[in-house]
Amino acid sequence: MEAITDFEVKAADGGAASLDTWRGKVLLIVNTASKCGFTPQYEGLEALHRKYGPQGFEVLAFPCNQFGAQEPGDAEEIANFCSLTYDVTFPVFAKIDVNGPHADPLFERLKADAPGLLGSKAIKWNFTKFLVDREGRTVERYAPATRPEAIAADIEKLL
Structure with missing residues (x-):
């Protein structure tokens, strides 16, 4: 089975980005939004x-506008917001789709690797988080309401 780090995604500038850059690291992959009730989680994600990070951990954020149109900006606006508001x-x-016919393959x-409650596949809202181990295997899925600091112990186990 293909590792998560075998995927190619779209960089903020529109070019291709290979997740191979993060091979061998523990990853927390999150669909994000700038105008969501969970947006303050950027602070906790940055703290993690x-x-x-020095131990081989990386957060990867994928803005998504599919939930209440809470990520309306373009790549530059999103980057400025994250940097200026949360020092990300x-x-x-x-920006990608995480559900539906145009959902990003990642x-x-x-x-598929980490279904939600009762085996549901669809992502329910912004700030759904996926923890990936150093071998590129999805280990856990966390609900949007799960605060980043609550994931710290799981990250430590994988480091």
């Missing part, structure tokens, strides 16, 4: 990134 230093990729795979 700074704390565990982890990668923020191009998220199709994450949803």
Whole structure:
């Protein structure tokens, strides 16, 4: 089975980005939005990134506008918001769909690997999080309401 790090995604500038760049790292992959009730989680995600980054951990953010049109901006607006509001230093990729006929293949795979409650595949809202181990296997899916700091112990186990 293909590792998560074998996927290619779209970078914020519209070009291709290979997740192979993060091969061998523990990853937390998150669909994000700038105008969501969960948006303050950027602060917790950045704290995890700074704390565990030196040990081989990385947060990867994928903006999504599918839930209440809460990510209306273009790539530059999203990057400015993340940087100026939350001092985000982890990668923020191009805006994508996570559900439906145009869902990004990475998220199709994450949803298949780690279904939600009662086996549901669809992502229910912004800030759904997927934890991936160093071998590129999806380990866990976390609901939008799960605060980043609540994931710290699971990250530590994988580091």
